[in-house]
Amino acid sequence: MNDELDPTANPDLDRLDARLREAVAEPYDDYVLRRARSRVAGSLAAGGGRRRGVVIALAALIPAAAAAVLLATVLGNLGRPLATHVVTGPTPTVEASPSPAEPSPSAPPSAAPSPSPGAASAGPVSAIAMFDAQDGWGYVPTTATAPSGVVHTTDGGVHWALAHVPTAGRIVLTDPTGVRTAWVLAALPGAGTGGPAAQVQALTTTDQGANWTPGTALSISGGVATLSAIDANRAWLSVTGNGAAGSNAMQLYRTLDGGMHWDLIAKGNPGDSSTGPGYLPGSCQKLGVTFANASDGYLNLHCPGGEYFLYASHDGGVTWAAQHLPLADLTTGYVSNCDCQTAAPVFHGADGFLVLTGGVEAGPLDTLYLTHDSGRTWAGHALPGTPVAPPAMPGAMSTGYVVAVPAGGGTPPPAGTFYHSADGGRTWQRAAGQLDGLGTLDFLTDGLGWYVQQPQGGIPARILRTPDGGRTWVDLRYTVQG
């Protein structure tokens, strides 16, 4: 169209047009699409009704071997890499209770059968946290056929049972005094009518989910809610909200009575440079707050071009101050002026770690920071790549495990590589075992660990367990019962 004759020609609106297109695209969209695709493919495999009926009906009429071929054909068309995976067993996707597998041969997971886990009513477990070798909790995200939920296991992850918690969110476990407490953060319907208001509620259980104590619902103004708890009573809830570009608002609440009462103890708003008690920083994208103990808490940030990527409080969350993070493996200099962000720290008592990801034009700065004084000081060590999930550093953090994408491996990550550290995270080597795809690790000891494999590009959702530090892995072929 000739602009001179076009009544809609307007350079300002053309610029706005371009900016709007930028605003709805992210560099990690391929990664999001792959995850969503796996979920869609899972729905197709689980039936979406029609196709599943065909498989069940045929499987009942034909020998198991033929049924396996049929299923292999169906799964092959759902995106499983044809040259590397073959379904060798009977039709696990139509069996409600696959046989539990016990640790046996030291085969890598890629050689194991890959049943689709879980009952038809629940999606795959996407993250777990174990109290001990048997007792643990997991999270089941929303699927097309079922809402999100929290699941519990008493046999090390082979069988999972859905907890009867309303509108379950995700879980935080605490065990500082021997009282095992699971906190669940639940999203409740908004109190308003169509507006942005919503409510969150914390629930706790100390008896493996037999009984739940609901806290008081807290109205929030939308955004992302994260929970940090240190025992059965004390927890912090950080809620992010609206803001201008590059920064957001955050409110920080604290409870001392298991979520029955919440007090707003600090807040930060974009453009507000107020400091002192009750104020969080106004700048940067505030992501979440994590406490090591009743006093020491940390706010992790995404701050492109910034100087600080961590703020600390030493009075329970009322007063906050910026904390420099030293450059990896150096005694001088600190991280600044990069497109970096920190992940939520993880604490085991006074020991803890956090991950900084991002980098500068010269290269990535993916760094693991270690502390042994509840976060008051940190020492940084280069990671072998960009972690796809937080590392696992069991016990006194003498060893570590991480799935990471090596530099040059491309982003968003196509697949992770499994690394091990024998010196508490200072140096990393490729681990002897093999792990497929992307997933999260949970290690209880230097040997006993779990890998929750995310469905992706034909790789199924499953939970693997290792008794020997990752040298051998066993597919648990778990089930989820409603």
Place this chain on the structure above:
Amino acid sequence: MVTLLERTTTPTPEATFLALYDREGPLVLRYLRAWAPAGADVEDLVAEAFTRAWRAWPRFQGGEPEARAWLLRIARNHAIGTWRRGRHVRLVAIDEDLPDARTPGTGIDRIELAAALAHLSREERDLVALRAAGLSHAEIGALTGRSEAAAKMAWHRAATRLRPHLDREA
């Protein structure tokens, strides 16, 4: 072992549908992100929209061009339903650190965009979302029953109303 699968040449409905996902998924994602409230889990929205589409897939009779419009209608209905239910609180686990919608965009922050879009009518918002997702004015016209020129004019009206609410210049 592998050849059994490789010789499967007739596409199943599942394979056809997933091919549709691969082709249209990026567009649907961007469209839903423009529709969704800030902080919404766009992965959830995309997965749910396509799963809904799969349920309706046996009834779909069109070809590729119709499939895009059909998918966008399903996605739009899903987005509107999600918006009405206010399902926009995302809970984040301490044990999970995957990329998510918290990373700001580079041109217009999505929180800012969501707030600005709230000032538009549903039809205007849809036009902006379709355009932001990457559709041409001709495609939007075909999708909304307008000529290309009329679609462009309608988008300009919506963008003109939107612009004052985006207070930050690039």
